[in-house]
Amino acid sequence: MKIAKFWFCLLLLIPFYYSAVSQEYDSPSSEIELEVLAQVNLLRDSLKLSPLILDEVLKDAAKDQAFFIARKQILTHYQETFTKETPAERIKHYGGNRTYSGENIAKVSVVKDSLGHIDRMAIARDLFNGWYKSPPHYKNMIHPSFTRMSLDYTLSEKDKLIYAAQVFSSEEIVLPTFFNNENRAWGVRPSEVTCKDDPLLYETMFFANSVVVNGNDIYMYFHDMKFFYGVFNSQNDGIAVDIILREQLPCDKENQFHISEIHDGEMQQPIYLMDMLRKNESGNENKVYIKVGELPDYLHGKQWQPNIIVINDNKLCDYSYPVEVPSAIFPLLPLAPYYEEPDSTEIIAANYSFQMNDTLKAELWYENREKFYSNDLRGEIGLLLDLEAFIEKVEVDCFSSVNGSLWYNLELLERREDNAREIMNYLNFYNDQVTFNSRENWGLMDFQIENHSISALQNKN
Numbered sequence: 001m002k003i004a005k006f007w008f009c010l011l012l013l014i015p016f017y018y019s020a021v022s023q024e025y026d027s028p029s030s031e032i033e034l035e036v037l038a039q040v041n042l043l044r045d046s047l048k049l050s051p052l053i054l055d056e057v058l059k060d061a062a063k064d065q066a067f068f069i070a071r072k073q074i075l076t077h078y079q080e081t082f083t084k085e086t087p088a089e090r091i092k093h094y095g096g097n098r099t100y101s102g103e104n105i106a107k108v109s110v111v112k113d114s115l116g117h118i119d120r121m122a123i124a125r126d127l128f129n130g131w132y133k134s135p136p137h138y139k140n141m142i143h144p145s146f147t148r149m150s151l152d153y154t155l156s157e158k159d160k161l162i163y164a165a166q167v168f169s170s171e172e173i174v175l176p177t178f179f180n181n182e183n184r185a186w187g188v189r190p191s192e193v194t195c196k197d198d199p200l201l202y203e204t205m206f207f208a209n210s211v212v213v214n215g216n217d218i219y220m221y222f223h224d225m226k227f228f229y230g231v232f233n234s235q236n237d238g239i240a241v242d243i244i245l246r247e248q249l250p251c252d253k254e255n256q257f258h259i260s261e262i263h264d265g266e267m268q269q270p271i272y273l274m275d276m277l278r279k280n281e282s283g284n285e286n287k288v289y290i291k292v293g294e295l296p297d298y299l300h301g302k303q304w305q306p307n308i309i310v311i312n313d314n315k316l317c318d319y320s321y322p323v324e325v326p327s328a329i330f331p332l333l334p335l336a337p338y339y340e341e342p343d344s345t346e347i348i349a350a351n352y353s354f355q356m357n358d359t360l361k362a363e364l365w366y367e368n369r370e371k372f373y374s375n376d377l378r379g380e381i382g383l384l385l386d387l388e389a390f391i392e393k394v395e396v397d398c399f400s401s402v403n404g405s406l407w408y409n410l411e412l413l414e415r416r417e418d419n420a421r422e423i424m425n426y427l428n429f430y431n432d433q434v435t436f437n438s439r440e441n442w443g444l445m446d447f448q449i450e451n452h453s454i455s456a457l458q459n460k461n
Contacts, residue, residue, distance in 0.1 A: 033059075033151040035124035036166065040141050040149060043132070047142055055169070057096035058150035062165040064090055065105065070154035070163035075105050078192070086190055088259050091169065098169040099254050102140040104131050107161045118155075127151075127164055145170045145254060173256045176245055178298050185262040186240065186270055188311055195231060195310060195317035207239065208308040208320035211292075218268075218293040218306045225286055236314040238272035241293030244321075246303035262316050263309060268293040270311055360387065364420070371415040385427050394434045396420045399441035409440050 033054070041051040065087070068079050077087055084090045087103040108130070111122040131137035140146070146168040153164040212219045218241050222228055232238065244265040248256045257264040271279070271292055282289035293306060310317040362381045364373045384391065398420055400413040417438045424434050448454070 031120040032124040032127070032153060032164075035121055036128050036151050037149060039124070039128040039132075044142060049142060049144055050147065052147060052149040052168070054150055055148040056150075057091060057094045058148055058167045058169055059152060060094040061087065061090040061096070062150045062167045063152040064094075065103070065165040065167070066152045066154045066163050069105060069107070069165070070156040070161075073156060073159060075107060075163075077103055077105065086261055087167065088261055091167075092259055096169065097173050097175070097259055098171070099173050099257050099259070100143070100145040100168075100170040101259075102143060102146065102168040104137045104140055104166040105164065106130055106166075107163045110155065110160055110162055123153075123162060127166070131166070140166075140168055143168065147171055170254055173254070173259075175256060175258060176247060179258075179266050185260055185267060187314065188240065188262050188270065188309070189315045190261040191312075191315035191317070195312055207310060208306075208322045211306050211308065211322065213306065216295040216300070217291055218295070220288065220290055220292045220308070221282075222288045223286065225288070228288060231310065231312070231317070232273045232276065234313065235272060235274055236311070237317075238270045238276065238311045239292050240270035240309040240311065241268040242266070242307040242309050242319070243268065243293075243295065243299060244305045244307055245299070246305075264307070264319075266296065266299065267309065268296075270309070272311075360384070360391075364423070366412075366416065371412060373416075373419060381423070388427060388429070391429070392433070394424065394429050396424070396434060396436050398436065398438040400439075413438050413440065 037052065037054065044051060064084065065077075065079070069075055079085055079090070083093045088101060091098055091101060106127060108123060108126050111119045111126065113119045113122075131141060148169050148171075149166065151164060151166045153162050155162050207220065207222070210220050210222050212221055220239065240263075242263045242265050244257075248265060250256065255264075260267075271290070276288065276290050279290050280288050281291070292308075295304065305322070307319065307321040309319055360383060362384060364381060366373050384394075396417075398413060398417045400409040400416065417436060420436065
């Protein structure tokens, strides 16, 4: 018996896993498919995962890809036909609409029995064992979001090898009925690489965090022009808004996103570099303030969020969505002091003494690199004035911005501490009541990055 040899390739994207769907066919390939399915389900059962079922759409996609890679004699997840370029597009081509999908491919040597017939059970075991021993392929087989699987293969007479495609997916999803660009990405094409792969470019999520919604108009404000021109430097580079509706994020099932590799929801027409510069409303060459999209009339009244699609050379560079990084210093709820009131507060002040062991935390916010605070002294700071007579001790934590040079951070720190001292004097707190703790805020930043799993910001200077 010949020993099978394996070559594997995997395509795995988060949060989208390329997918397809299938059912049992009365063909020789179904023997291999059923045996691999049985082995995969035994594996999933041992991990307390739900079993996979066969699906007709995945079957068509697997058969298509197996035939393509056998004809080309290469392992790839991409095809040349526009509507079948990627696993996700092939699923869409055959009528599927799945949020999560995955594809394993392999080529193996033909295994024959003692009578010279193709030993399909041996081939099925070889395929499963090869994928099982490969961590990325193994991850596809045990992915908890997958509920369906299909497999097909093609025997190449040229090199006497079997080319197989194993396709996974989640359940069929249903997009909002009023979306009207179901099959349109405005000509933007997928890419095998993203701008994140360029070590000279840091995270483009900053673009989504720079989105400003003004009524139904969607604007982007950006002031780091060096980074801006690092991402957008040719006429085919630009930005598009992808409108995601709240109903696409149900609590009882997976996200109901479009399976397109370019957009998840209702993608608006892109705006490219020349128009971005021409329509800049900032009035300042060192800043960009441009309208990048508009909420369509048929989406009025819906709960929505604008995500940003970054485009390089008319191909997908990055998909960016706003990320909130809240302060780790969470203020307490404002609670009024409680005490018994026999007659009046004057009697209490004259004849009673009491202790308050609660702590009031008040925050004074600064814009990113500003030396002066942006809010007034009302709110929590104002409570300090109201409770001045009852406050025994004040601790002031001053932090500087974390995204500047050391000298600039220290200058910010000095100015912010001066501001705090002025406020303490205004509130009539004496020096022996106040303790100042001033420092750069690296520790808090690292904690937030870890606590919110924002790995893209780790190890940044």
